[in-house]
Amino acid sequence: MDGFVIEKLPGGIGSPSDFEYEWEEVVFHSRVWETGPDPEGATKVDLTVKTVRGEKLIDLESLRTFLTEYHEKDPETWELTAVDVGGYGGYAAEDQVFFFISPGIAAEVSIDRGRFTEEDLMTTAAGFHPESSA
DSSP, X not given: OTTEEXXXXXXXXXXXXEEEEEETTEEEEEEEEEEOOOTTSOOEEEEEEEEEEOTTOOSHHHHHHHHHHHTTOOTTTOOOEEEXXXXXXXXXXXXXXXXXXXXXXXXXXXXXTTTSOHHHHHHHHHTEEEGGGO
């Protein structure tokens, strides 16, 4: 997907759909796995992987600043933990992780923590990387 491979997925996820969109001159390519519909007709997002591409993403801190605004988080209260994701520097929150690949390229993975574990999130993220690093 968008020059990335997805090596590992948690069991029990639903059907995938792909999306492309842009926000503040940054292009997102995402694949979303959804389960459903339930008896009421609703679907649930199980897992999302995204590539994030834009000139303003020059390092991990610029990525963090951009995603803080994109996700409408308060930079003073958004609890992020620095992590290594498959050799890339990044940050993890309760249900998501994002990491910087190289200038202009980053990735983000989010998961339904009601159904999946932090280990599922981190294993999926570590297996989502540029094809050239496979």
